[in-house]
Amino acid sequence: FSANVSDDFETFYYNQTLDHFNYMPESYSTFQQKYVINSKYWDGANRSAPILAYLGAEAPLDGDLRIIGFLTDNAAEFKALLVYIEHRYYGESIPLGSSRKVALGNASTLGYFNSAQAIADYAEIIIYLKEKLKAQNSPVIVIGGSYGGMLASWFRLKYPHVAIGALASSAPILYFDDITPQDGYYSIVTNVFRETSETCYQTIKESWSTIDEVASKPDGLSVLSKTFKTCNPLNSVYVLKNYLVSMYGHAAQYNSPPKYPVTIVCGGIDGAPPETDILDKVFAGVVAYKGNSKCYVNALENISETTVGWRWQTCSELVIPMGITNNPMFQPSPFRLSDFTDWCRSLYGVPPRPHWVTTYYGGYDIKLVLNKFGSNIIFSNGLRDPYSSGGVLVNISESIVAVHTVNGRIFP
Amino acid sequence: FSANVSDDFETFYYNQTLDHFNYMPESYSTFQQKYVINSKYWDGANRSAPILAYLGAEAPLDGDLRIIGFLTDNAAEFKALLVYIEHRYYGESIPLGSSRKVALGNASTLGYFNSAQAIADYAEIIIYLKEKLKAQNSPVIVIGGSYGGMLASWFRLKYPHVAIGALASSAPILYFDDITPQDGYYSIVTNVFRETSETCYQTIKESWSTIDEVASKPDGLSVLSKTFKTCNPLNSVYVLKNYLVSMYGHAAQYNSPPKYPVTIVCGGIDGAPPETDILDKVFAGVVAYKGNSKCYVNALENISETTVGWRWQTCSELVIPMGITNNPMFQPSPFRLSDFTDWCRSLYGVPPRPHWVTTYYGGYDIKLVLNKFGSNIIFSNGLRDPYSSGGVLVNISESIVAVHTVNGRIFP
Numbered sequence: 001f002s003a004n005v006s007d008d009f010e011t012f013y014y015n016q017t018l019d020h021f022n023y024m025p026e027s028y029s030t031f032q033q034k035y036v037i038n039s040k041y042w043d044g045a046n047r048s049a050p051i052l053a054y055l056g057a058e059a060p061l062d063g064d065l066r067i068i069g070f071l072t073d074n075a076a077e078f079k080a081l082l083v084y085i086e087h088r089y090y091g092e093s094i095p096l097g098s099s100r101k102v103a104l105g106n107a108s109t110l111g112y113f114n115s116a117q118a119i120a121d122y123a124e125i126i127i128y129l130k131e132k133l134k135a136q137n138s139p140v141i142v143i144g145g146s147y148g149g150m151l152a153s154w155f156r157l158k159y160p161h162v163a164i165g166a167l168a169s170s171a172p173i174l175y176f177d178d179i180t181p182q183d184g185y186y187s188i189v190t191n192v193f194r195e196t197s198e199t200c201y202q203t204i205k206e207s208w209s210t211i212d213e214v215a216s217k218p219d220g221l222s223v224l225s226k227t228f229k230t231c232n233p234l235n236s237v238y239v240l241k242n243y244l245v246s247m248y249g250h251a252a253q254y255n256s257p258p259k260y261p262v263t264i265v266c267g268g269i270d271g272a273p274p275e276t277d278i279l280d281k282v283f284a285g286v287v288a289y290k291g292n293s294k295c296y297v298n299a300l301e302n303i304s305e306t307t308v309g310w311r312w313q314t315c316s317e318l319v320i321p322m323g324i325t326n327n328p329m330f331q332p333s334p335f336r337l338s339d340f341t342d343w344c345r346s347l348y349g350v351p352p353r354p355h356w357v358t359t360y361y362g363g364y365d366i367k368l369v370l371n372k373f374g375s376n377i378i379f380s381n382g383l384r385d386p387y388s389s390g391g392v393l394v395n396i397s398e399s400i401v402a403v404h405t406v407n408g409r410i411f412p
Numbered sequence: 413f414s415a416n417v418s419d420d421f422e423t424f425y426y427n428q429t430l431d432h433f434n435y436m437p438e439s440y441s442t443f444q445q446k447y448v449i450n451s452k453y454w455d456g457a458n459r460s461a462p463i464l465a466y467l468g469a470e471a472p473l474d475g476d477l478r479i480i481g482f483l484t485d486n487a488a489e490f491k492a493l494l495v496y497i498e499h500r501y502y503g504e505s506i507p508l509g510s511s512r513k514v515a516l517g518n519a520s521t522l523g524y525f526n527s528a529q530a531i532a533d534y535a536e537i538i539i540y541l542k543e544k545l546k547a548q549n550s551p552v553i554v555i556g557g558s559y560g561g562m563l564a565s566w567f568r569l570k571y572p573h574v575a576i577g578a579l580a581s582s583a584p585i586l587y588f589d590d591i592t593p594q595d596g597y598y599s600i601v602t603n604v605f606r607e608t609s610e611t612c613y614q615t616i617k618e619s620w621s622t623i624d625e626v627a628s629k630p631d632g633l634s635v636l637s638k639t640f641k642t643c644n645p646l647n648s649v650y651v652l653k654n655y656l657v658s659m660y661g662h663a664a665q666y667n668s669p670p671k672y673p674v675t676i677v678c679g680g681i682d683g684a685p686p687e688t689d690i691l692d693k694v695f696a697g698v699v700a701y702k703g704n705s706k707c708y709v710n711a712l713e714n715i716s717e718t719t720v721g722w723r724w725q726t727c728s729e730l731v732i733p734m735g736i737t738n739n740p741m742f743q744p745s746p747f748r749l750s751d752f753t754d755w756c757r758s759l760y761g762v763p764p765r766p767h768w769v770t771t772y773y774g775g776y777d778i779k780l781v782l783n784k785f786g787s788n789i790i791f792s793n794g795l796r797d798p799y800s801s802g803g804v805l806v807n808i809s810e811s812i813v814a815v816h817t818v819n820g821r822i823f824p
Contacts, residue, residue, distance in 0.1 A: 020768070021432070021434070023522065023729070024762075111435040114435060162771075356432070358573075362571075366573075369572055
């Protein structure tokens with residue numbers, strides 16, 4: 001993050017309303033919501049030059065400011081103002097006394113943390129900014145990736161008077177309720193591994209029963225702990241298996257140039273000498289992906305804001321029923337709503353609302369519904385991104401279109 | 413409400429979520445929301461016969477069931493199912509323990525009482541009903557009048573996946589923020605009176621200074637009390653003037669056949685013998701409109717649910733800046749947001765949010781915005797309805813259209 005880059009950005013804070021949809025006295029509390037402006041390329045309000053509004057997602061905004069390539073390229077081309085807005089409850093945009101600990105303390109304080117409130121925040125800030133800059137005639141395009149891409153498409157649908165268009169990148173807006181089969185994500189993961197290396201795929205496929213076999217022996221967990229150089233002794237085989245499953249998933253999800261993590265994982269697995277034990281091969285894949293480290297698997301990690309925040313979001317509003325029921329590379333691990341609900345309730349005391357996303361934003365029959373309603377949304381997907389299974393991959397109308405690449409993700 | 417009519421209606425209650433946009437434990441409370449179904453005309457789910465959903469407004473639903481003509485005529489023609497849904501906090505659909513006194517007690521309990529929550533209620537019930545009736549292929553048209561008409565148009569814009577179209581009758585969706593001039597309503601009232609009777613208009617126009625003159629004399633208020641046969645002695649001239657202003661407004665607003673209240677008021681005023689004193693003429697208008705009664709003006713009335721509920725709605729979300737700054741028939745009485753805010757705060761402890769309606773639903777540049785976004789909304793208005801000043805009176809696109817009649821209101 002070079003000095004030059006940061007010089008172009010100015011940070012501001014907006015006095016944001018805690019609850020847009022309720023009029024209890026507490027709802028009127030405000031918090032300081034962070035937004036960042038880059039006006040280097042803007043041709044100004046007088047020329048009605050456009051505004052590109054990047055909608056922050058499940059992370060502090062600062063990380064997103066580094067995604068400079070795509071946005072600054074476009075800002076330069078369209079002489080646009082760049083506005084980045086942080087999502088409530090992430091980074092510095094913490095309601096309820098500015099302490100993350102308080103704000104994320106329990107369901108009463110977390111209750112205000114959801115996408116409907118977040119896009120209302122964005123609407124308020126964009127309207128305020130256009131007024132402040134006297135830029136009422138500047139068209140606004142909202143832009144986001146992944147969860148931020150969902151927010152961008154939903155923003156265009158709910159606030160068409162605020163944003164004239166949206167670019168929703170890698171946005172799995174159809175991965176809710178039962179629109180997309182629960183196996184969607186991991187079936188793409190499997191395809192990506194298999195296309196990358198048949199032998200790698202075979203090794204992973206066979207590894208699970210070997211892991212189970214070793215684990216079932218007396219002292220098996222400590223053998224596995226040793227094999228995988230775990231940071232702490234394993235107390236359950238599931239810890240190891242979950243680690244590997246999500247590692248494969250992430251490798252596929254971020255399988256973009258120049259690194260191609262799946263190629264790296266498979267390089268480790270396939271690169272081991274032929275006589276290598278199957279678990280050592282898998283471990284070689286871990287080392288290739290994670291790099292040389294003192295230890296692996298169950299480290300006492302600093303849990304990121306994203307992990308903490310996203311857990312709440314998926315346990316309340318954004319229930320993504322992702323599971324494995326029938327997959328050649330993985331053992332079955334189906335998503336069961338009742339188990340998930342119990343788990344969320346044990347964490348937060350309140351259950352998720354698994355049907356709300358489709359009630360509020362739609363998703364079923366999306367082609368039929370949006371063909372005659374709405375306009376100006378680009379859904380972009382990399383077809384090897386496992387989340388593309390829940391994305392919009394076909395053109396819906398003349399101005400609601402899908403673009404995709406075979407490899408990687410288009411954006412960021 | 414004849415036995416025959418009521419026989420066609422079946423009443424149900426839906427377990428409704430208290431707060432759709434918040435995940436605090438309290439938000440999960442449910443209440444029994446009333447809805448009524450008439451399936452007499454429906455051709456059934458198998459034939460994908462349509463569903464007409466009447467969106468209840470600021471009154472108990474029972475009153476709306478009497479509006480049978482328009483809806484049953486259409487149900488018969490389209491072989492449609494009729495569904496009437498009561499608005500939260502009216503009639504029997506009272507959250508928080510089913511006691512109106514508790515629910516309307518203070519801002520903490522009233523906080524959940526707003527249009528965004530109400531249309532989310534409607535979405536949930538309609539989705540539930542379609543599932544229950546296996547009527548997923550039946551198109552839903554939402555219908556409403558006045559505030560219910562706003563809800564219908566907003567519903568189509570926010571939940572296009574639930575309703576394929578909307579009929580928004582007499583819906584002043586542009587009477588917010590400063591989109592419509594504050595004088596809009598009373599300038600139409602004046603036009604209607606003037607077109608009905610120039611002499612009536614002149615009498616009303618002149619009456620205000622006469623009222624002020626009498627009031628300014630010693631004992632003037634008791635003279636006015638006597639002249640207007642008030643139910644209780646006037647303690648302020650404003651009570652009388654407000655009564656008359658709102659009587660003229662209502663007469664114009666409901667100036668439909670067969671009664672034409674403005675003609676009735678003016679019949680009283682103009683029908684008085686020529687030598688009659690100006691205040692007696694005005695009083696004759698009151699009597700003509702209100703009928704023979706023991707007393708008039710400041711009775712200790714039972715305040716209706718509509719009055720109580722609407723006062724909260726306009727003091728929180730639906731701030732309609734209606735006033736008189738320059739009108740030949742009335743004395744000036746401008747709308748001042750700061751005074752209104754103070755008044756609301758004194759009533760409820762929280763201020764209104766005057767910009768929220770345009771933030772959430774839009775309204776500015778509505779032609780520009782909706783020309784390329786949205787579809788299937790009919791805005792109907794009677795041009796002599798004073799609220800038509802805040803209505804959509806021009807076609808926006810091929811399928812977002814305005815229809816109007818010169819007289820009266822089209823619906824109900």
